[in-house]
Amino acid sequence: MRLLLHTLLLVTLVHSPLQARQDETRWTELSGATPAQWRVIWTESPSSNATISWSTAVEGAQHSVYLSSAPRSGVLADYEQTVQAQRSGLYTHGPNDAANLPETWYHHARLRGLEPSTTYWFVMVSEGVVSPELHFVTAPVDDRPVKILYGGDSRSDREARCTMNVLMARLVAEDPTILALAHGGDYVFDGRRWQQWTDWLSNHELCVGPKGRVLPIIPGRGNHDIGPIYDEIFDDPGGAAKNYFVTQLGARVALVGLNSEISTAGEQALWMRARLQELRPANHWLVVQYHTPIYPAVKQPGRAKATWAPLFEEFDVDLALESDGHAIKRTVPIRAGLHDPTGVTYIGEGCLGVPPRRPDAKRWYLQAPGMTGSGLHVTLLDFGPEHLRMTTLGPRRPGADPASADEGEGGDYHIYDDHRLPRRERVLAD
Numbered sequence: 001m002r003l004l005l006h007t008l009l010l011v012t013l014v015h016s017p018l019q020a021r022q023d024e025t026r027w028t029e030l031s032g033a034t035p036a037q038w039r040v041i042w043t044e045s046p047s048s049n050a051t052i053s054w055s056t057a058v059e060g061a062q063h064s065v066y067l068s069s070a071p072r073s074g075v076l077a078d079y080e081q082t083v084q085a086q087r088s089g090l091y092t093h094g095p096n097d098a099a100n101l102p103e104t105w106y107h108h109a110r111l112r113g114l115e116p117s118t119t120y121w122f123v124m125v126s127e128g129v130v131s132p133e134l135h136f137v138t139a140p141v142d143d144r145p146v147k148i149l150y151g152g153d154s155r156s157d158r159e160a161r162c163t164m165n166v167l168m169a170r171l172v173a174e175d176p177t178i179l180a181l182a183h184g185g186d187y188v189f190d191g192r193r194w195q196q197w198t199d200w201l202s203n204h205e206l207c208v209g210p211k212g213r214v215l216p217i218i219p220g221r222g223n224h225d226i227g228p229i230y231d232e233i234f235d236d237p238g239g240a241a242k243n244y245f246v247t248q249l250g251a252r253v254a255l256v257g258l259n260s261e262i263s264t265a266g267e268q269a270l271w272m273r274a275r276l277q278e279l280r281p282a283n284h285w286l287v288v289q290y291h292t293p294i295y296p297a298v299k300q301p302g303r304a305k306a307t308w309a310p311l312f313e314e315f316d317v318d319l320a321l322e323s324d325g326h327a328i329k330r331t332v333p334i335r336a337g338l339h340d341p342t343g344v345t346y347i348g349e350g351c352l353g354v355p356p357r358r359p360d361a362k363r364w365y366l367q368a369p370g371m372t373g374s375g376l377h378v379t380l381l382d383f384g385p386e387h388l389r390m391t392t393l394g395p396r397r398p399g400a401d402p403a404s405a406d407e408g409e410g411g412d413y414h415i416y417d418d419h420r421l422p423r424r425e426r427v428l429a430d
Contacts, residue, residue, distance in 0.1 A: 185222025
């Protein structure tokens, strides 16, 4: 095999063919007070905070999460904590939604004071109707290695989106050290249409593993995610209409979520400067996430390039996660518009559920040791003490020989890129 995936992931993916699960019984029907469209949301302080969210087809008056540090099999009296939903409301219907589209309500239960690196088992209860028991793992506070998945653009191809959700569920089910999914935006084609969002949310249930392990989502906002529904779904991440925040993943890994779809100067740029200045001395790995690329593989650079790239370079950002192009790319490290080993590496371009595009491989910053590709994919980011390992993989390519050298054993998946970014030597603050 030309590129080797982590051993555990190799074992995970070879047992059965990877395929989209399109049987609609795999996700919960929106009916009455039945909790459906489950999700766990991370923004700031995921070692102690999380938001558990769900939808119901009726408004209701009682919506709660029952929580415990051990499984309780849905017996409500046995759970250690009960958190009532602090926010509930009616999802907005857009002008292009069908007139007879059923109304649906959202519910957000904000959990605080959780223990780090702890598995929490929970059920959602609306009007006495109890969900299946699920669980998630909080982020650490120490400097142990951290893994997350990264991807974007899941908006246009439902079958492809389901395929990728199943893939991510399988990865997380077998590797408990994968903590979350950082999503770079463009969940749907038209963010003002509830019909598209409700399909996305139901499909998102496929990210839950067979044993009930939930993959928390760290949301980013894309150019298609216009309108109020994004904030209704993700509970105003970083503040309503702002949607930028810092997610601290352990003692030495910081993910700065930015919003490329509002002003990239002014208030957001001032906020970013202050946070990067604070975060750089305290972290081995400093990563930024946003939607529209600064060094794109398909389109032209986004408007953030003039404002953000100099800040990334000033504060030695290690990695920038980009989406929007529907391709695969990893740039050379860049500083001052040139290939420089001390510069910032840009990866991503987003293809979690859209028809792939072909990148422009002739662009200077995509030349070796950079790379380009085309296909559905997600990237595993493994933040170690000396290297950040970035493994980009996707479903087996149509027509590929299962025994080919660059396919996984059994031909279940394809590895597009497996690259190690060395940690730069620097003195860290306590």
